[in-house]
Amino acid sequence: MKNILLTIEFDGRNFFGWQEQKEKRTVSGEIKKVLKAIFQKEVKLIGMGRTDRGVSALKYFCNFKIAAEKVDWENLKKRMNYLLPAEIYVKAVKEVPSNFNSRYAVKSKTYCYLVFEGISPVRRDFFWEIPKKIDIQKMEEAKKIFLGEKDFSKFCYYSGKGICRIEKIEIIKKNGEIIFKITGNRFLYKMVRRIVGALIDVGLGKRELKDIENAFLGKAHLPLTTAPAKGLILYDCEIDLLKNC
Structure with missing residues (x-):
C-alpha cells in the first residue's frame, strides 16, 4: 500500500x-x-x-x-x-x-488577501476593489490586536473551539494594491476574510481599535464585514512529514 x-x-x-x-x-x-x-x-x-x-x-x-x-x-x-x-x-x-x-500534519498556513484601492477591471477577478482612501497606518495598529493565541469565535462562523494562534500579519501596499499576508496555526470558517474585513473597516474609519478589542473581550457584538472570497488565496503552508497521525 x-x-x-x-x-x-x-x-x-x-x-x-x-x-x-x-x-x-x-x-x-x-x-x-x-x-x-x-x-x-x-x-x-x-x-x-x-x-x-x-x-x-x-x-x-x-x-x-x-x-x-x-x-x-x-x-x-x-x-x-x-x-x-x-x-x-x-x-x-x-x-x-x-x-x-x-x-x-499542518504546522502553519499563510493566506494572502488582495485589495485594490480603486477600480480595476483587469484586477477584478482576484482583488476586492475599494474606491476609497484606506488608512494603512490605522490598519497597522489594528493588526496587533489579532496577534497571538486568542479566541477567534467572534470572527468566524464556528460553534466549536475558537482558539487559534496568529503568528504574523503583514500589510504591503504598492501601486494601489494592498496585500494582507496572515500566518497562523489554524483558521476557522471565514476567519481570514473577517479579519481582513475588520482591518479594512478600521482603515476606512468605520471602526475604532476599541471595537475589535471589545469583540475579543466579549463586551460587544460586532457586526462584521466579510471580505469577498475572490481576494483570498492560500499562499503557503508547512507540514510535518514525520508527524505520527
Whole structure:
C-alpha cells in the first residue's frame, strides 16, 4: 500500500470549495474523478483542510492510499494534469510514510488577501476593489490586536473551539494594491476574510481599535464585514512529514 502526497495549485473561483459536495463542483471531487479514471477504483482523498467557495490556493496538500508495488511518480503527475480541468494543477507527487495524514500534519498556513484601492477591471477577478482612501497606518495598529493565541469565535462562523494562534500579519501596499499576508496555526470558517474585513473597516474609519478589542473581550457584538472570497488565496503552508497521525 502506497501513501501518496499531492502538492496542488488551484483557481477556486468556479468551485464550491475543496470539500466534496453532492451535485456541486468541488476541487476534491474533480481530483477524485481523475484518480478513479487512472486507478480504476474509488480513492479516499484526504485534504489539509476545507477552503471556502471561490477561494484559491497556490500550495495545497492532499494524500491518498493505493494498493501498488511501484508508482511512476512523474508519469502519474503528467496523467493527472492531462485529465484535470485547467483550474487545477498538480505541482508535485511523492510517497510519504503510511501514517501520514494531510489534515493533521499542518504546522502553519499563510493566506494572502488582495485589495485594490480603486477600480480595476483587469484586477477584478482576484482583488476586492475599494474606491476609497484606506488608512494603512490605522490598519497597522489594528493588526496587533489579532496577534497571538486568542479566541477567534467572534470572527468566524464556528460553534466549536475558537482558539487559534496568529503568528504574523503583514500589510504591503504598492501601486494601489494592498496585500494582507496572515500566518497562523489554524483558521476557522471565514476567519481570514473577517479579519481582513475588520482591518479594512478600521482603515476606512468605520471602526475604532476599541471595537475589535471589545469583540475579543466579549463586551460587544460586532457586526462584521466579510471580505469577498475572490481576494483570498492560500499562499503557503508547512507540514510535518514525520508527524505520527
